[in-house]
Amino acid sequence: MSKAEPLILIVEDDFEIADILRHYLERSNYRTLVASDGDTALLYAEQLRPDLLLLDLNLPLRSGFEVLSVMRMKRQTPVIVVSAMDDDIDKLSTLRMGADDYVTKPFNPNEVVARVAAVLRRGLREKPSTLQLGNLSFDRDACSFSTPGGVIDLTPSEFNLLSHLIENSGRAFSRGDLLDACLSESDAVDRTVDSHMSNLRRKLANANAGVTIRTIRGIGYRLDTGT
CATH class of the missing domain: 3.40.50.2300 (Response regulator)
Structure with missing residues (x-):
């Protein structure tokens, strides 16, 4: 990635x-x-x-x-x-x-x-091997996201996007930034990012991850704690 x-x-x-x-x-x-x-x-x-x-x-x-x-x-x-x-x-x-x-x-x-x-x-x-945000845990070594309820099943594109967001939690990214950082090898367009974000929101909510992907008007998306 x-x-x-x-x-x-x-x-x-x-x-x-x-x-x-x-x-x-x-x-x-x-x-x-x-x-x-x-x-x-x-x-x-x-x-x-x-x-x-x-x-x-x-x-x-x-x-x-x-x-x-x-x-x-x-x-x-x-x-x-x-x-x-x-x-x-x-x-x-x-x-x-x-x-x-x-x-x-x-x-x-x-x-x-x-x-x-x-x-x-x-x-x-100095980065630790595991990142924690809310109930969401990102294991860099295992390349997996989990909550106390278990591992969250993600597509490769969803994993790339969520990894980028949690590594930079609280920071807003434009759709173009996310395309360049996470989906640069595909022919994805801005609307593809919106679709992935919708799916990620649903999966994070279902897993009670304690985090949410917020839409920042005029900018794009960021990952924060809360629902």
Whole structure:
């Protein structure tokens, strides 16, 4: 199964710096999104669930320190601070708050891309063999989904879609994203995704999985706990 390339949220109010980072990351096959203030960064982080944040500290509306603090209270998305603040106290403060790395401006863009790759690789190595969401358990080694009632019978396409959604639970994907990530070797169209999602909803409900596939208006689908 092919997966969508990692989504990197660039949180930077300097347009030129954000554009340089975006260019180098996209050249290395990462997807990017830019937020120019702290409030927008937290909104994007909550709604789109990026794989990693590149976070400036001096931001409008809400500082990078505040963004990092809120992020760490809610989830463990990797964060690399990219800041002109080169005082050791600032570096230690962000690392103690949960930042995964710290890059001082001015920077070499290629070094930033290399650090992004290193942090993401570290996260992959730390992934557990089993994921749990609600009553739904995903065993990566056995390639199976189950609940306390037993294994859920899924078609290969349903399995690919549900695997992608649970690996990125809470993050919304467009139909096009899901086609590219899960059904790229077929001639499927957007309506095929809708059909698979309808079948998955029924199977998850019948299995009392405690999760639901929600339709996000104007975007697509995401997997959340609840019914």
